[in-house]
Amino acid sequence: MTEIPAFKKNLPTQIAVLGGGSWATAIIKILTENNVKIKWWLRRKSDVDFIKKYNHNPSYLTDAPLNPRKVKAYYKMYDALQGVDYVILAVPAAFIPDALKNLTRNHFAGKKVVSAIKGMIPEENMLVTDWMEKVFGVPITQMCVIAGPCHAEEVAQEKQSYLTIGSPNIQLAQEFSNLMTCRYIQANPVADLYGVEYCAVIKNIVAMACGITHGLGFGDNFQAVMVSNAMQEIKRFLDIVYPQVNRDLHSSGYLGDLLVTAYSQFSRNRTFGNMIGRGYSVKSAQIEMNMVAEGYYAVKSIYKINEQHDVEMPIIDSVYRILYEKANPMAEIGVLKGFLK
Known part of the structure; x- marks a missing residue:
């Protein structure tokens, strides 16, 4: 096995977060406690410009500061998806098909997909992970889901909270749990995505x-x-x-x-x-x-x-x-x- 060069061992994990709501903001706050670089896609350009200037979300969890060295906001989703290891979906389920309508399977190829959505795709009556597998060909073993019990408002206040990361790939669940664990969050993996x-x-x-x-x-x-x-x-x-x-x-x-x-x-x-x-x-x-x-x-x-x-x-x-x-x-x-x- 080829030895990983020392200078590469501590490279930050590259993560795209899609969605500008309170839960997306809370997830970003948690992740930035660890060694990550985040590309954050938001639907409104005015929100992107505000975050770039003031380093916090103007609409949700407005008191939660964002680390500008680790978080960069994007208006174009294509740019946010380039070169990342993980894609976290944090758009309401009803709006996911429209938000991703211009993407192809290539945009998700080789990436791990995390659903932070606690809803279903209307009309299709499908879980988000099933829909991602059907539409974009993401293997179920390359996906996981984030569950609570955890409210975004308490994350913003750094109150002790717990998360559950579910995936049929327990190694992936553990890997992402590590990224979501910090001094006020304990994330635990389970092999039960559905x-x-x-x-x-x-x-x-x-x-x-x-x-x-x-x-x-x-x-x-x-x-x-x-x-x-x-x-x-x-x-x-x-x-x-x-x-x-x-x-x-x-x-x-x-x-x-x-x-x-x-x-x-x-x-x-x-x-x-x-x-x-x-x-x-x-x-x-x-x-x-x-x-x-x-x-x-x-x-x-x-x-x-x-x-x-x-x-x-x-x-x-x-x-x-x-x-x-x-x-x-x-x-x-x-x-x-x-x-x-």
Whole structure:
């Protein structure tokens, strides 16, 4: 084996981050604690220019400083993708097809792809990793996903947090976990890409359900019962759609991620649900939030997928009917009460 020259051993890992939201910003903050160089693509040129001048995101996590020696912002995605080892996807799932529409398989050839997206591709009803494999030919063994429990706002405050990195390639999961571990973040690898990714999608729907019930005036007691039932729904769904031996749904990448999203003040999906419970229409809630709640799109995808499997998922069904069939929230939760134990 050829010896690696000493001067090359400590070269920084080259990473492209696609997306300009709070989670993308938090990921960049974490990564820059380590030996990396980041090419950051943002959709708006005004944001790129602002970051170049002031070294922080003008729209999200505005108090989080960015290291200009390690982070360079780009408006042209082609430039951001050149010469990188990793590509991190942090664009909302509903906008991924449009964001990447001008790219080809060559742009991802030889690169490791990381999904930081906790949603599904609408209409296609596909996980982001499956869509990347189908459209751009990225092997599933060259992909991993980032799960919580972790909110971007607490990363910005450098509060102790934990991440789970899922991949069928445990060596890749460990490698990326090392890049995402720093003094206030502990990242742990698991060999379960699909379980982690599906759980990250469904927990957003559950958080919406929790928000709806809170908006309707239900208390913590009812929410605790609903969350425990939701974990059972997730298990039933995964056991049918993607069974895996030794999957521990009680670990932080599954149960922990569900809990923080269902209960936290920072959960945009819970906030969205709370607005629906208080009488907002879907459109008015989306306009007032000015942020994407992945669970809105995800519930339709999971509902459609489950039409093929017929898994008992009353919480998913209730949220779907409230959001897409305009069912009365109080009446729908009244029906849901009969399914919970």
